[in-house]
Amino acid sequence: xxxxxxxxxxxxxxxxxxxxxxxxxxxxxxxxxxxxxxxxxxxxxxxxxxxxxxxxxxxxxxxxxxxxxxxxxxxxxxxxxxxxxxxxxxxxxxxxxxxxxxxxxxxxxxxxxxxxxxxxxxxxxxxxxxxxxxxxxxxxxxxxxxxxxxxxxxxxxxxxxxxxxxxxxxxxxxxxxxxxxxxxxxxxxxxxxxxxxxxxxxxxxxxxxxxxxxxxxxxxxxxxxxxxxxxxxxxxxxxxxxxxxxxxxxxxxxxxxxxxxxxxxxxxxxx
Ligand SMILES: [Cu+2]
Numbered sequence: 001x002x003x004x005x006x007x008x009x010x011x012x013x014x015x016x017x018x019x020x021x022x023x024x025x026x027x028x029x030x031x032x033x034x035x036x037x038x039x040x041x042x043x044x045x046x047x048x049x050x051x052x053x054x055x056x057x058x059x060x061x062x063x064x065x066x067x068x069x070x071x072x073x074x075x076x077x078x079x080x081x082x083x084x085x086x087x088x089x090x091x092x093x094x095x096x097x098x099x100x101x102x103x104x105x106x107x108x109x110x111x112x113x114x115x116x117x118x119x120x121x122x123x124x125x126x127x128x129x130x131x132x133x134x135x136x137x138x139x140x141x142x143x144x145x146x147x148x149x150x151x152x153x154x155x156x157x158x159x160x161x162x163x164x165x166x167x168x169x170x171x172x173x174x175x176x177x178x179x180x181x182x183x184x185x186x187x188x189x190x191x192x193x194x195x196x197x198x199x200x201x202x203x204x205x206x207x208x209x210x211x212x213x214x215x216x217x218x219x220x221x222x223x224x225x226x227x228x229x230x231x232x233x234x235x236x237x238x239x240x241x242x243x244x245x246x247x248x249x250x251x252x253x254x255x256x257x258x259x260x261x262x263x264x265x266x267x268x269x270x271x
Contacts, residue, residue, distance in 0.1 A: 041121030044097050049073060054095060059084075062163055062190045062216075066090045074116045075099035077145030079136060084153045086128055087161035093125040104139040107153055115140060128155045163189025164196075164213075166244040173251040176232050180225050180250070184239045186211065187218035194242065202237040202250070203230060227252045 003011075049055045058071040058080050068090050073080045075098065086092050096105045098118040105122065106113040114122040136151030170182040182202075188194040194213040198221045199206060213219040230252055238247040 039120065041095060041123030043119055044121055046097070046099055046118040049097070049099055055097060060086060060163065060189075064191045068092045070094050072096045072105060072151075073099055074103040074105060074138065074149075076101060076103075076143050077138070077149040079105070079149070079151040082151045084136075084151065085161070086153070086155055087158045088131045088155050089129060089158050090155075091125060091127050093123065096122045101142050102140050103142050103149070104137075106137045106139045108135040108137055110134060113139065131155045131157050162194070162242065164194060164242045164244060165189070166239065166241050166246055168239045168246045168248070170237065170248055170250060172248075173253060174225075174227050175255045176252050177228050177255055180227060181222050182225055182237060182239065182250075183220060183222045184241060184246075185218055185220050186213050186241045188213040188215060191215040196242040198239065198241045200237060200239050203235050225250070 044052050044055060054071050055073055058073050061069045061071070063069055066087075066089055068086055070084055070086065070092055072084070072094060074096060094105065094112070094114075096114065096116050097120065098116045100118060102118070103116045104114060105116050107126075110126065112124060112126050114124060116122055132155050134153040134155070136153055138146060138149040142149065165187045167185045167187075168182065169185070171180050174180045182200055184198050184200070186194075186196065186198060192215050194215075196211060196213065198209050198211055200223045201207075202225065207223055209221050209223075211219045211221060230250075232252050232254055235250045235252065236247065237250055238245060240246075
């Protein structure tokens with residue numbers, strides 16, 4: 001059979017194109033690690049998100065080792081949480097759902113890009129190796145505020161990352177002569193124990209307590225404060241733990257005059 005030269009040329013060109021298409025798709029699927037989001041993430045009733053085991057508390061959770069889980073709720077027109085921080089070298093599994101309409105969760109500059117459908121949970125696992133900042137965008141038009149829907153994902157160096165939270169419970173005003181307490185609560189979101197020093201500084205005097213906060217737990221330190229020793233007036237205090245700081249002012253007022261009259265004669269608590 002005789003085939004015309006042009007016919008042959010077109011046949012070869014068509015073959016090359018077909019092989020090229022298959023190679024492109026194969027590279028896309030295997031090379032950069034593109035995975036389709038399937039229904040593995042399960043479902044969640046959009047009206048019951050606030051009572052849901054996972055979605056009632058969105059944010060970053062440490063699973064163990066270098067594995068983290070990040071739970072995100074998309075809604076018109078924001079992400080909760082808006083800012084996500086994970087350590088470099090971590091393997092992060094995102095769980096994203098929508099409270100209202102269809103959105104997307106797209107991490108700019110990475111291959112994290114999923115549609116977020118109310119009722120469905122999009123689950124995807126990604127490895128973040130290098131520190132950096134990535135914008136999070138919604139790629140599905142979701143209403144008039146669509147263009148303002150954004151978040152931020154920060155990959156921080158491993159040694160700068162923790163899931164420590166410090167909260168302090170301190171009275172605003174105390175009558176002179178009474179004893180009071182400034183209580184620091186340190187919670188540790190990592191699975192490993194956290195050893196840290198809780199420091200209270202009040203009126204230039206520093207007190208310290210060493211604590212070990214168990215993994216996924218919290219520890220309380222109560223500092224008894226003697227108002228008679230402090231004297232009447234405003235006293236600035238600062239509590240620090242694991243690099244976190246909280247501060248406030250304690251007013252010691254005379255036993256006879258009640259509130260609003262803290263700035264007495266006891267000096268201004270220069271620290
Ligand atoms: Cu949206």
